[in-house]
Every structure is written in C-alpha cells, then in structure tokens.
Amino acid sequence: MSPAVSGLTDHLGYLLRLVSNHVSYAFARRLEAKNVTVAEWTFVRMLYDEEPVSPSALAKTMGLTRGAITKLADRLIAKGFVARKSDQKDRRAQTLRLTAKGERVVPELAAMADENDAQWFGGLSRSERDALKRLLRDMVARFAMTSMPID
C-alpha cells in the first residue's frame, strides 16, 4: 500500500531539482575561478556557435527579457569577451559577437563544464549516462524546451 500523502522524494520533480541544483551550484563555483557566471557561460557559448546574433534573438533563446540581455551584454563587454556591432540595413538593430578574447575563453569554459559533468556523472556507467542523456533529450524535444526558465 502506498502512503496516503506523497513525500518530497517520491517525486521525480523534487529529485531532479535536488540533483540539478547541486550540479549547477558546483559548476557556478568552478566558473567563479574565471569570474564568469552560469548565465554568462550560456551567453558566450551560444555566440560561439552562431555569431553574430541579435540581442532579441538571444533573449528568446535564453528565456530572458531584452532588458536582461542588455545588462548581461554590458557585463561581457566590460570583461572584453563580447562586442556590439550596429546593423547596416536596419539602424535600430544590433548584432553581438565574440571578441578574440571571447573566442579564446569559450573552450576553457567548455573544459570546465566537461570536468563538472565528469565529477557528478563519472560514477555512472557508460550505458547509464547514455540512457540518462537520451531520456532528458527526449523530454527536451517532446516538451519543446527551447529556452531556460529562470532558476
């Protein structure tokens, strides 16, 4: 007989959040060594693949408002990782791109993300990791999780 009132750890949602928060918190501590936040890492990693990109497009992808992107971009420009360029065709618009310094730092940050994954998921077997990754990617696709809701 199952308990009348389900407990916190009976829910996959709670277990997922418990583990996810630990993993992300540890990753944030790693990134601190480079004076970079998790949001900033996501920002520059997205630019690494498809620059130049408009602030509006980035806002949609990251699940933030345009105002929040402005402030994130300001910080990354101050750190020398990102540059703004005005669009020639539409003078209201801008594009954001990585600087040479930004291009250099992204692989370093990616390596830190690899290390963090190894720390937390290295204890799983290869097949367990693959199954978990496939399951999560299926959910991402099924529910069209394109942008990241705020932590």
Place this chain on the structure above:
Amino acid sequence: MSPAVSGLTDHLGYLLRLVSNHVSYAFARRLEAKNVTVAEWTFVRMLYDEEPVSPSALAKTMGLTRGAITKLADRLIAKGFVARKSDQKDRRAQTLRLTAKGERVVPELAAMADENDAQWFGGLSRSERDALKRLLRDMVARFAMTSMPID
C-alpha cells in the same frame, strides 16, 4: 571524432537543469492557485512528517539560514498553516508545528505535486521512471545531498 569544444546540450548538467527548471517552474505555477511557493510547500511537507521541529533544524534540512526560515515561518503563520510554540525546557528555543488548517492543506499540495509529476514524467514507461528515480536517488545518497542549494 568528438567536437573540439563541447556544446551546452552535450552536458548532462545542462540538460538536467533545462528539464528541472521547466518542471519546477510548472509546479510553481500550480502552487500559485493555492497561494503557496515551492519553498513553502517544502517547509510544510517536512513539518507534516516530523513536527514539532526547531527553526534551526529546518534551516539545516532546507539549506537556508535561520533568518530565511524566520521569514518563511512568518509567512506561513500569516497564512494560518503553521504555529510557533516556545520550548518549556530551553526558553530560547522554539518549535514549529502545523495547524489544523496546515494539516489539511498538505495532502492537497501533495496531490498537486503528484499531478505535476504525471504531467512531465507520465510519458515515460514505468521502467524508465523507475530507472530514473533509482539513478537520482543513488546520486543523492552517493553525494549526500541532504539540503537543497538555492535555485
């Protein structure tokens, strides 16, 4: 050959956070119908199992400071779900317990958590859900994830 620079969705940490944030965000929207936050749900669910409990003990379990617990407790008392009682032996100490109203609301909130889990994980097979739950619980045990790092 693997890519030179790992991408966001190559990391289990990122996928976990993406899914976890969607699930938790949706749960928070559900709880809004009862004017309850996720932290408040966690608080009352913990009291449901082991009341009375001291604010200090709850702070450790929830991974918050004592000051944060004071404010959470204030809110839950204002909502009529929780009551403070002063300890007879040690007059510095207190215990927190659920009111009758609090005892009634916990099963309703637990049902909402069940529904949220069904919404997000109901598409998985029984064996997939069991495997995921076992894997997450193993990680919780292995890394001694007793308290919840801040979202």
Place this chain on the structure above:
DNA sequence: TATTGTTATACTCTATAACTATA
C-alpha cells in the same frame, strides 16, 4: 504605429551580521 535596444524602477529571494534573550 510597430519594433529595437536601453534605462529606471521595483520586486523577490537570500545572505551577512548585528541584536535580544536565555543558557
């Protein structure tokens, strides 16, 4: 009128640390 990006303001959540009362 609508859109792009910026800015001013406010809100939520939390930590830090000073504080009161008690041990």
Place this chain on the structure above:
DNA sequence: TATAGTTATAGAGTATAACAATA
C-alpha cells in the same frame, strides 16, 4: 561566552514598463 531566534541591511538577478531612435 555560546546559542536560539529575530531583524536590519544589502546584494544579485530578474521583470515591467516607459523611453528614444528608427522603421
């Protein structure tokens, strides 16, 4: 001195909405 709980203050992160420039 140390501990339990409270409170004042500040900080980070974000949203909302008003704004200027351009379409």
